[in-house]
Amino acid sequence: xxxxxxxxxxxxxxxxxxxxxxxxxxxxxxxxxxxxxxxxxxxxxxxxxxxxxxxxxxxxxxxxxxxxxxxxxxxxxxxxxxxxxxxxxxxxxxxxxxxxxxxxxxxxxxxxxxxxxxxxxxxxxxxxxxxxxxxxxxxxxxxxxxxxxxxxxxxxxxxxxxxxxxxxxxxxxxxxxxxxxxxxxxxxxxxxxxxxxxxxxxxxxxxxxxxxxxxxxxxxxxxxxxxxxxxxxxxxxxxxxxxxxxxxxxxxxxxxxxxxxxxxxxxxxxxxxxxxxxxxxxxxxxxxxxxxxxxxxxxxxxxxxxxxxxxxxxxxxxxxxxxxxxxxxxxxxxxxxxxxxxxxxxxxxxxxxxxxxxxxxxxxxxxxxxxxxxxxxxxxxxxxxxxxxxxxxxxxxxxxxxxxxxxxxxxxxxxxxxxxxxxxxxxxxxxxxxxxxxxxxxxxxxxxxxxxxxxxxxxxxxxxxxxxxxxxxxxxxxxxxxxxxxxxxxxxxxxxxxxxxxxxxxxxxxxxxxxxxxxxxxxxxxxxxxxxxxxxxxxxxxxxxxxxxxxxxxx
Amino acid sequence: xxxxxxxxxxxxxxxxxxxxxxxxxxxxxxxxxxxxxxxxxxxxxxxxxxxxxxxxxxxxxxxxxxxxxxxxxxxxxxxxxxxxxxxxxxxxxxxxxxxxxxxxxxxxxxxxxxxxxxxxxxxxxxxxxxxxxxxxxxxxxxxxxxxxxxxxxxxxxxxxxxxxxxxxxxxxxxxxxxxxxxxxxxxxxxxxxxxxxxxxxxxxxxxxxxxxxxxxxxxxxxxxxxxxxxxxxxxxxxxxxxxxxxxxxxxxxxxxxxxxxxxxxxxxxxxxxxxxxxxxxxxxxxxxxxxxxxxxxxxxxxxxxxxxx
Numbered sequence: 001x002x003x004x005x006x007x008x009x010x011x012x013x014x015x016x017x018x019x020x021x022x023x024x025x026x027x028x029x030x031x032x033x034x035x036x037x038x039x040x041x042x043x044x045x046x047x048x049x050x051x052x053x054x055x056x057x058x059x060x061x062x063x064x065x066x067x068x069x070x071x072x073x074x075x076x077x078x079x080x081x082x083x084x085x086x087x088x089x090x091x092x093x094x095x096x097x098x099x100x101x102x103x104x105x106x107x108x109x110x111x112x113x114x115x116x117x118x119x120x121x122x123x124x125x126x127x128x129x130x131x132x133x134x135x136x137x138x139x140x141x142x143x144x145x146x147x148x149x150x151x152x153x154x155x156x157x158x159x160x161x162x163x164x165x166x167x168x169x170x171x172x173x174x175x176x177x178x179x180x181x182x183x184x185x186x187x188x189x190x191x192x193x194x195x196x197x198x199x200x201x202x203x204x205x206x207x208x209x210x211x212x213x214x215x216x217x218x219x220x221x222x223x224x225x226x227x228x229x230x231x232x233x234x235x236x237x238x239x240x241x242x243x244x245x246x247x248x249x250x251x252x253x254x255x256x257x258x259x260x261x262x263x264x265x266x267x268x269x270x271x272x273x274x275x276x277x278x279x280x281x282x283x284x285x286x287x288x289x290x291x292x293x294x295x296x297x298x299x300x301x302x303x304x305x306x307x308x309x310x311x312x313x314x315x316x317x318x319x320x321x322x323x324x325x326x327x328x329x330x331x332x333x334x335x336x337x338x339x340x341x342x343x344x345x346x347x348x349x350x351x352x353x354x355x356x357x358x359x360x361x362x363x364x365x366x367x368x369x370x371x372x373x374x375x376x377x378x379x380x381x382x383x384x385x386x387x388x389x390x391x392x393x394x395x396x397x398x399x400x401x402x403x404x405x406x407x408x409x410x411x412x413x414x415x416x417x418x419x420x421x422x423x424x425x426x427x428x429x430x431x432x433x434x435x436x437x438x439x440x441x442x443x444x445x446x447x448x449x450x451x452x453x454x455x456x457x458x459x460x461x462x463x464x465x466x467x468x469x470x471x472x473x474x475x476x477x478x479x480x481x482x483x484x485x486x487x488x489x490x491x492x493x494x495x496x497x498x499x500x501x502x503x504x505x506x507x508x509x510x511x512x513x514x515x516x517x518x519x520x521x522x523x524x525x526x527x528x529x530x531x532x533x534x535x536x537x538x539x540x541x542x543x544x545x546x547x548x549x550x551x552x553x554x555x
Numbered sequence: 556x557x558x559x560x561x562x563x564x565x566x567x568x569x570x571x572x573x574x575x576x577x578x579x580x581x582x583x584x585x586x587x588x589x590x591x592x593x594x595x596x597x598x599x600x601x602x603x604x605x606x607x608x609x610x611x612x613x614x615x616x617x618x619x620x621x622x623x624x625x626x627x628x629x630x631x632x633x634x635x636x637x638x639x640x641x642x643x644x645x646x647x648x649x650x651x652x653x654x655x656x657x658x659x660x661x662x663x664x665x666x667x668x669x670x671x672x673x674x675x676x677x678x679x680x681x682x683x684x685x686x687x688x689x690x691x692x693x694x695x696x697x698x699x700x701x702x703x704x705x706x707x708x709x710x711x712x713x714x715x716x717x718x719x720x721x722x723x724x725x726x727x728x729x730x731x732x733x734x735x736x737x738x739x740x741x742x743x744x745x746x747x748x749x750x751x752x753x754x755x756x757x758x759x760x761x762x763x764x765x766x767x768x769x770x771x772x773x774x775x776x777x778x779x780x781x782x783x784x785x786x787x788x789x790x791x792x793x794x795x796x797x798x799x800x801x802x803x804x805x806x807x808x809x810x811x812x813x814x815x816x817x818x819x820x821x822x823x824x825x826x827x828x829x830x831x832x833x834x835x836x837x838x839x840x841x842x843x844x845x846x847x848x849x850x851x852x853x854x855x856x857x858x859x860x861x862x863x864x
């Protein structure tokens with residue numbers, strides 16, 4: 001009997017603890033939201049106080065409301081601040097509350113799992129009111145599934161400052177940049193791009209100290225570049241060991257890490273249409289001439305000039321480490337990659353090899369003898385408002401407010417003496433410590449409508465750009481000139497394409513396989529490997545995408 | 556009259572044991588809420604899933620088997636299917652007997668301390684994640700900087716592309732798997748061996764049986780049921796696939812042999828937005844696994860073993 005009683009008690013205790021668990025969770029919810037409710041009730045009081053001070057604004061100010069804003073969490077090395085709660089978010093929160101009567105909560109989304117996390121938030125209907133992504137494809141997916149708010153009706157009423165800042169769309173004469181993503185058939189606008197102040201994209205980097213030791217000039221042609229790599233390999237100017245020297249490094253992302261070289265082989269006389277239609281998910285594989293570029297890389301590989309482990313590098317880490325340890329002669333990357341503080345290629349190389357020099361060169365001429373290269377489109381990251389948003393107007397008022405020069409400018413350069421100092425009236429970035437450290441260069445993650453520094457004076461732009469790095473300004477000026485010389489802007493066609501989503505990942509992966517297999521193939525097998533890879537690529541969705549682009553092309 | 560007595564008996568039985576049933580209720584509720592209710596989402600495989608509408612409000616696909624058709628007509632799917640089957644079969648072939656052999660060897664060791672030490676060293680790799688193991692593999696086997704190839708270069712041999720040539724990749728994949736898991740699985744067999752009645756060994760000793768005879772006639776039969784149960788469970792996983800191992804090991808040179816169903820699902824389904832296709836592939840995979848499991852179990856029972864239920 002006693003045992004029975006005990007078991008009954010036990011069962012009851014279990015039940016209670018479990019149900020209690022549920023209950024306490026339910027009770028938790030109001031508790032967690034309470035602070036925001038508090039804010040909601042106290043905020044209007046603040047506002048009334050403000051109203052007394054500036055009577056003119058009282059009528060304009062709508063009722064207090066709240067929005068959530070996506071912010072990238074880059075999870076970078078120590079010393080950085082919480083992206084949702086730091087000096088700059090507090091500045092934004094306070095100022096937006098005061099001027100717009102909007103309460104802002106930042107929602108962190110990992111920069112590296114952006115797509116997955118955004119998908120979860122979107123599917124759960126809890127995505128922030130202001131979302132951003134670099135993936136136009138992701139936006140197309142959400143758009144096709146009906147997950148985005150049409151912003152077209154709000155452009156003139158809510159976003160005048162943004163419209164003015166983005167300005168006319170140079171790629172589509174007669175249109176405003178703010179309408180870049182407009183669907184021509186319906187006039188709907190589901191996302192708005194940021195403006196890139198700087199459209200430089202690629203550069204070729206080379207170890208100048210090695211060239212000097214060999215008595216070689218900076219390469220000005222593909223042949224000279226090739227000769228320099230051969231000399232690096234056979235003469236080992238860095239004294240690192242002939243079996244260790246890596247004349248040219250890259251990663252599995254070959255089309256990026258050999259971009260200036262490969263793209264220079266593309267037929268320069270292609271028509272606009274041919275080029276646009278056959279460029280699938282930003283890959284140039286199908287453009288006439290590209291194959292010859294890959295064949296050249298194949299030749300380099302088989303002669304031992306290319307890092308023979310590149311196919312094992314899924315990201316930049318391994319190749320970065322090779323560069324930093326002074327084993328690499330040349331590489332291709334973002335126009336300013338070697339000079340950035342993160343990953344700090346030049347900075348760390350100088351620690352290992354104090355007299356090392358990395359400079360940019362512009363050697364790859366196309367069939368017309370011009371060093372033509374891709375530059376970015378002026379439209380950068382895109383922001384959108386999910387259909388689940390309950391405060392579209394608030395979100396847009398915030399964005400418009402943020403596009404005003406005084407607001408974005410402070411966020412970009414921070415406080416004088418802390419994050420920058422003024423030289424000839426142009427801010428120079430200095431490494432900040434403590435709470436005012438910026439998590440991203442020029443707080444790019446907060447200033448979502450601008451990519452690159454805008455100091456309000458176009459004439460001083462290149463000086464400001466050069467001063468925004470911690471390395472010698474001349475290196476930046478040269479890098480910028482090399483990246484922009486004979487730049488060919490992206491072709492923009494105002495057609496609304498259906499999302500390539502189902503194909504994108506497969507095509508990306510198969511593209512990497514195609515490139516890895518083609519580069520490493522025996523020279524006599526190159527054609528066979530390349531053609532088989534291209535056939536597979538076309539069959540994996542590229543053909544469908546091309547057909548749609550063909551059909552929707554507008555001159 | 557008879558019915559009443561049955562009811563009466565049941566009542567008596569329940570009166571005696573209702574608390575036990577009550578205690579079972581919670582685990583049962585757990586299983587229903589967290590195991591069975593989510594299964595309703597399998598319907599996704601038959602719908603055109605729209606993330607903004609949710610599983611229930613998404614329209615049924617037309618035809619209903621649309622996503623299965625799409626999967627079964629995809630070359631990549633069959634490639635992943637073949638690789639899954641191939642890699643798992645090889646794993647079974649080489650990975651399954653190893654722990655048994657190892658357990659038998661360890662059991663024969665006389666020095667207990669040495670035995671314990673060996674066992675610990677052998678099962679430690681189990682606790683390394685595949686990400687780490689693949690990192691180690693790269694450090695050891697990379698063509699230029701890998702230790703093995705550096706040594707080969709020292710003696711003037713050409714580097715071996717362990718990680719980037721299809722055939723060598725498969726061997727590396729299997730060997731690493733066996734290396735990582737054999738020690739861990741040994742524990743189960745050693746436990747089973749401990750359960751064998753020592754009198755049997757004594758009797759064999761008296762009869763003058765040699766060491767190998769004892770292993771063959773006492774130890775192995777003693778752990779036979781354990782072996783069968785583990786074999787059945789392994790067969791149930793023949794088409795199932797972990798994702799961390801292939802995902803961490805693969806590279807773009809060996810996709811033709813490295814891509815398995817789990818990585819295919821992750822890539823095409825999760826990253827490519829084709830959730831319905833993914834659900835269809837997952838459902839197909841589960842059904843095949845259940846069929847394998849049931850068949851293996853039935854066969855085991857036919858041969859007089861206990862099976863797993």
